[in-house]
Amino acid sequence: MTDGFLTGQSGDSSRVTLRQMATHDQEEFIELVRASADLHQPWMSLPVTPEDFQDHLGRFDGQSAEGLFVCRRDTGAIVGYVAVNSIIRGRFQSASIGYAAFAPSAGQGYMSEGLGLVLRHAFEELRLHRLEAQIQPGNHASLKLVQRLGFRYEGNSPELLFIDGAWRDHERWAITTSMIEGFAGDPHPTLPVR
Template sequence: MVNDGAGTARVVLRRVGVGDEEEFVRLARVSAGSHHPWMSLPVTGEDFRFYLGRFADPLAAEGLLVCVRETGVIAGHISINSIIRGRFQNGSLAYAAFAPSAGRGYMSEGLGLVLRYAFEELRLHRLEAQIQPGNHDSIRLVRRHGFRYEGLAPELLFIDGAWRDHERWAITSGMVEGVAGEPHPTLPVR
C-alpha cells in the first residue's frame, strides 16, 4: 500500500505489480471503448509487462492503482510520470477509470490521495495533467481538485495514430489545503 494503507473510506492506493496483470488487462479490454480516443492501456500480457517496465525506477515514475477498499477491486489507475527533481520537482499525471467502476467517484477520491502522496511523500512541488480538449470528464476531475488551466499545447502527445492538442493543467503543493512536507533534498538552496 502507498501511504501505509491510508486512504479514504472507500478507496486505497497501491503500486501496480506483476500480480495485477490478469485483472488489469481484463479491465483495460472492457474499458477500451470509454478510453478511446483519449488513451490506450495494455490489453495483452506482453503489453502489460512492457507497461510495468515504465515503473521500474520509482525515482522516474510511479504506477498506482485506485482500489475499492471493501473488495480490493481495481477501479482505475493513476501514474506519476516524468518525475524531474532539482529546480523543477515536477511530475506528469496520467489516469483512467475502468468502466465497471466508473461514475462512482472512486477516481476523484484516488486523485486526492495521489496529490497528498506526491506532495507529502514524494515531496514534489508541482503536478501536471495534459488533457485533450474534448475529454470533459477528465477536465472536470482536475478542476474539482483545484488544478489551474495553463494553456493549450498544440500537437503535444502522439495518441491514437496522430499528434494531439492538449490542454495543460497544473497544481502545486501550495494550492492543496493541509499539505505539509519538507522540500526534497535535491532542491537547490538557491
C-alpha cells in the first residue's frame, strides 16, 4: 500500500480523488470524526482516540481490506472515508463497503463522486466482481447514495451489525460488474476457470 492517490487524480472531471489511509492521517481523521459525531450517530461508529485509530488502521492489509479516503482534488482535504471490507477471492470475488462523509463537507456531492471512484477502483484495480453495502433502513441519505450509483436492493437482515451499542437491522444493497454498462475488466487470477 502507498500513501499516493489511487484514482481520480487526472483525466476525469471529478472534484475528488482516493488515497489509502495512513498513520499520518490520525490527527485529521480523529478531528473529522469528532466534528461529525451528530452526522454519524447512530449509523456508524468510527475511532475517536489515537489507540482506536491505530487499531482500525491495522485492519487494512491491502489483501482482505482497504481503508480509503475521499479527498478534495483542489486542496487534498479529507471529505469522506470508505472501508472496503471482507475481500473474498476465488468464486466469490466480493467485498463489502462501509462509508461516511465528514460534517464540514457533507451534502456537497463529494461522496457520490468518491464512491463512484471506489467502484472503479474495486472493479478495475482490485478486480472484484461484486460490492455490497449494508445500510440501516432509517439512513435515508446513504440509501439514496447507493441507489444513485446503481446498487440493487437484495433484502433485509435483522440484527446484522453491532453499531452504537446495539444489534442493528440493515438493508443489503449490491452492485456487480455486469450491472455496469460497457465494463470489460479482466478477472482476478484467483477466479477459477470453471
